[in-house]
Amino acid sequence: MGISEENNPDRMVVIVDSREKKPMLYDKVGDPNFPGLKIKFDTLKSGDYSIENMSTPDCEHSIALERKSLPDLFSSVGRGRERLIAEFKRMQEFDYAALVIEDDYRAMFRSPPPASSMNPKSVFRSILAFSIRYDLHVFACPNRIFAERTTYLLLKRFWDDRRGG
Numbered sequence: 001m002g003i004s005e006e007n008n009p010d011r012m013v014v015i016v017d018s019r020e021k022k023p024m025l026y027d028k029v030g031d032p033n034f035p036g037l038k039i040k041f042d043t044l045k046s047g048d049y050s051i052e053n054m055s056t057p058d059c060e061h062s063i064a065l066e067r068k069s070l071p072d073l074f075s076s077v078g079r080g081r082e083r084l085i086a087e088f089k090r091m092q093e094f095d096y097a098a099l100v101i102e103d104d105y106r107a108m109f110r111s112p113p114p115a116s117s118m119n120p121k122s123v124f125r126s127i128l129a130f131s132i133r134y135d136l137h138v139f140a141c142p143n144r145i146f147a148e149r150t151t152y153l154l155l156k157r158f159w160d161d162r163r164g165g
Helices: 057-061 070-077 081-091 104-112 118-134 142-160
Strands: 015-016 039-042 047-054 063-068 094-099 137-140
Touching: 015 063, 039 057, 039 063, 057 081, 063 070, 063 081, 063 142, 070 081, 081 118, 081 137, 094 118, 094 142, 137 142
Parallel strands: 015 039, 063 094, 094 137
Antiparallel strands: 015 047, 047 063
């Protein structure tokens, strides 16, 4: 008797933090552009997205991706700075950690969130500092769809590389 695709320990399972307010990827299950995607909602200690593998359970603790919309980024760099830094410090423990922003740098400077009093230059310089201090890869994407695809491709590449693919 073979292993069903649903219970295949070699199948990548994306873990989405259950506290994510606007989770990505969950509507992409079954989409041919996201082959083999399976989603599980759970509480992650760090980041918003990770992967699970039953045959190597530590995989969840090997990669962490943090997602930020532009308003959330400005708020986190400003009022939520201490919490954001604590998150990035925890993410240093991972083999790979990234921040995926749902907007690009052009939008950051041209259309900063109207409710924010943060200077876009300060936010940008903070991102640069975070990337260096916390070995954080930063992907500023042109929109949410691009950010969603980038998140999936990062997780898939990490998964494939760990499996020798």
